[in-house]
Amino acid sequence: MNKFSFVDCKTVDEALGQLNNGATVKAGGIDLLDLMKEGIVAPPKLVNIRNVDSLRGITVSKDGLHLGPLVTLSEIAAHPDIQRTYSGLSDAAGHAATPQVRNMATVGGNIMQRPRCWYFRSTDFDCRKKGTSDVCHALTGENQYHAVINNSTCAMVHPSSTAVPLLGMNATVELTSKRGKRTVAMSDFYVPPEKSLINETVVQPGELITGIFVPAPEPGTRSAYQKYGEKESFDWPIADAGIVLVMDGNRCRKAAVVMGVAAPTPIRSAAAEAVLTGKTIDEATARAAAKAAMQGATPLSQNGYKTQLFQTAIYRTVLLAAGQMQRDPSAIG
Amino acid sequence: MAPETMLQEAQDKSTTKGAQTVARPKGDGVKRDSQTPSTPSKPGPGMRSDSFVFGIPQNGLEHIEREVPVSEPPPLPQNSELTYVGKPTVRYDGPAKATGKGKYTADVHLPGMLYARMVDATIPHGRIVSIDTSAAEKLPGVRAVHVIEHVYGVSELRDPKLETPSRYPIVRYAGQPIAGIAATTQQIADDAAKLVKVQYDTMPFVVERNAARSPDAPVVFPGPADAAGSAGGGGGPKDVPQKGNVHGPQRRLKGDPEKGFADADAVVEAEYFTQVQTHSALETHGFVVDWKPEEVTVYASTQGTSSVRNEFADVFKLPKSKVRVITEYMGGGFGAKFGAGNEGVVAANLSRKANAPVRLMLDRRQEHIVSNRPDSHQKLKIGAKRDGTLTAIQLTSYGTAGVGTGAGTAGPATNLYKCDNLLTEEYDVFINAGPGAAFRAPGHPQGCFAFEQAIDELAVKLKMDPLVLRDKIDESPARRVERQVILERTNWRNRREAGADSGPIKRGMGIAQSVWYRFVNMNSSCEVRVSRDGSVELMSAVQDLGTGTKTILAQIVGEEFGIPPAQVVVRIGDTRYPIGPDSGGSITAGSITPAVRNAAYQARQQLFAAVAPALGTTADNLAMQGGRVVLKNDAGKSYTLKQVTAKLPTDEISARATRAPEYSKDRLTYGGVDYVELAVDTETGRVHIEKVFGAHDCGRPINPTGVISQINGGILQGISYALFEQRIMDPKAGYMLNANLENYKILGAREVPEIEIALVENYIAQSSTDAAGIGESAGIITLAAAIGNAFYNATGVRIRKIPMTPANVLAALGKAQPEVEA
């Protein structure tokens, strides 16, 4: 690991003042430390925001849910109001990574973690995304965990579990810099590789996430999230689904079907949502929606199985959201 | 390494070094007329005849006469009649481990110690043109640099002249060590390592087994090359042909397989694939070396203090008396930690150059590259009569041990069941990847995955219950009892037709059996000291790699002196003490415990002789009974050990003893039967192991708690192998992509099923303790096969490739496009 300086900040202004010359924000430090140990990033300075009190706290009000970016995944998972009203988010936070990681990981850091691709995360390789070569090794190499949708430029995946329900729940992110504040919808937050290989999110250097807001759900809303992979714990998702249904009795009035590690960024499936909207939710419609979500998939040489896994993840999570199925013992985390 | 080879190796050792004897039977130490005559002839000179408890309690114990040296202690009765031996005993060093007081090699801190970092090759194949260490040497804090001249633990060309001589070894795999740097801090050593400039002349490479077999594949070695095994086994056959990268076959023929297949009523034939598994010990390979002119002290994370001393002496041309090796606590080896290795040699060179102690521990990435269990591609065919009798077995296997050899898989096919017609052909395939090494039951998990599934398939074809078929073909009396235990204590009787569940989740059960061999190392000695204050200590160079050796040694000494094991002071893992065996091949318990008992017994006899006059009696009138010293002729009189030692005329007495040769020449095996219940989610490809029941034998269990703990560990490692672990190489770059613990997936707490173990005692009358190791036959061999058989019972589909990840499971179930087989 490189040598670096470390500044501990108590306020947002202090932190913003320190964010210069390649300085990097450190929240829980889980992903950042990994990247530094592997030599993928070598920031000269870490700006520790963990002690900025104003960035903590969960507030549930009539208009919705306010999360400070330093709220940990464990705190989200344990919060009774979130469990009740935003259950998809509680599921996602509670089943990401491991208990130890969830105790340290912040929601701001979670949506800001860098993508997963073993070529990206190894200094042995130059690649298209790193800007050091024209090649994407995943397209022709070992790609069993890579993206099955929008994967022709760079087939990395973004593993944030919380981003999946946040996208389905129309959350917004508040960004603060020395120039002021701006609010970005989750649907605009991630930047796909076709638009930029350098920026994975719209967050600019010198900007800090200072809040995440989830609008109060419409009456009849039910949500769920499930993650699938190889191991029960200490493992990354290979397929995950976040489902938000606005129900009118048995009939689905509106649906959001979000997939986590299907593409380089979390994405919604309009095709799947169309299948569910206006229908009575049962296993057949859930399976039809799942199938629709994978219709346009373009699997690589080794990840064809992910299209099957996504279909399972989606149909079972639709049924879980609709209250027609228990949490799936095959889901992990 | 295949057991036949292993056996051969062991025998070679015994002839060349006179150190090791091997005994392996056809069955499990059953009385056989030819070998164990019921009326023994008169004992030879220096020998006497003793009557030993013999057999398996479930079958009714018998007694057997054996001729033993007169210096041997009297036979032990069965466990139920003993006080400490055979009783569940807490781990001797458990508290020290749990509280962090136990010092592992990485915890050793010596005054003035330096920290080292290895510089590794960044290409998979090529010549080193130049190595420039000047920038590294100039970095403040750097104290020594050593450039490697010879790489240990890899195959060597039979004809070295095929390669142009060079100052530097040829690089044959990415991560091959090139140099080492010692500095005052780890950070400086790490930084300095990055400043070493290596210029390469790259050569074409291949990292896939299948691709490497092709006639036009780049060759890893320009001619035939062989790897030596370690004290733990590993290494492949030497006198075999080699074409390109394909080394072999090692061919074994028995009877007439062709005729056997012609005579068969049913034949099964299939191909099986297993992956490369890395050892991934929690404590990485490493050493602290303190090189002083008068003595080189080596703190080693090793399975063999003796093996380390031998290799240090060999490499540095030192008398063994000047090398001291210490292993107080050990964080796992699984077969890969013997000898000095490249790390040890580099650490020693650095220490000598810097004139200071040097610590060199590999990092996690290096740990993944330093050793592995080879993969396999096996073609297996078995023929049988309608009643199950096996008529022929034919196995062809290809496996890669990277730049090493030892990928044979024929052990189970050769040694589990009776079959008169057998042909096995084992090939090693060289690729540009880190070397294979002995790994818990070398060759057997791979071989068993194929063989025990094929036997199951045969049972289906013959419409026989898999347990009944094994009753027919398995000659081992211990496994017969174990199958009975499985039948009685598991759900086996409720086993359903294959694929009986209609929903996406399908449940099933399966079993598989293992075989392992009794190896004994005669380098097994011990000293036992008794002090006037009643304290007792034992000393041996043997090491405890975490398997509980200290505990069983304490139990044995405790039994002789009538004191609880926790009161015995166990000093082991230091070559200053009498020599101990290296721990590989489940050798330790069976080798060292007799030496310890003999020393304890002799010390006790000395004690009795020394104190008898003061007690007003004679030594032969004293005995140990129920934890007290009693007078045989006066039932009313008895003493505690302390009361007796207080009468010692000197402060201390001590006895040193060595293990006697095996009491009979029977060739013994151990084994086990493991039962698995699981659920397969056919839509996610997840395999959920719900229950494992293991029935195992290992001679006389000394500490049932320890034995069960070993079996639990073997079962978990076996599940991990079957479901999760696999080395992933990038074929274009030649690097390992998952040389970490994030993407190299190992079973964790949440994947642990309910486990139940039944131990089958098997008295074999082979030594003064009758102990045997359990490390290899402890579940690692069987689990993948048992899971495969349960998978079939659940789904009606045979899974012939591991690990059973969602990708491989869905492919087996026909739901996803299988990737092209590498």
Ligand SMILES: Cc1cc2nc3c(=O)[nH]c(=O)nc-3n(C[C@H](O)[C@H](O)[C@H](O)COP(=O)(O)OP(=O)(O)OC[C@H]3O[C@@H](n4cnc5c(N)ncnc54)[C@H](O)[C@@H]3O)c2cc1C
């Ligand atoms: C074995 C394992 C399994 C895992 N599985 C999962 C999983 O299933 N699902 C999942 O979601 N995650 C998973 N993770 C990842 C883990 O959840 C993330 O690494 C963690 O959430 C990151 O949060 P952090 O607070 O530690 O972020 P940090 O490491 O501190 O920061 C991450 C990035 O975000 C930036 N950053 C942090 N806070 C802010 C802010 N307020 N404003 C601007 N930038 C900011 C940092 O500069 C850095 O670039 C896993 C991790 C491990 C080790």
Ligand code: SF4
């Ligand atoms: S998927 Fe993206 S990050 Fe990975 S190798 Fe390809 S371009 Fe690089």
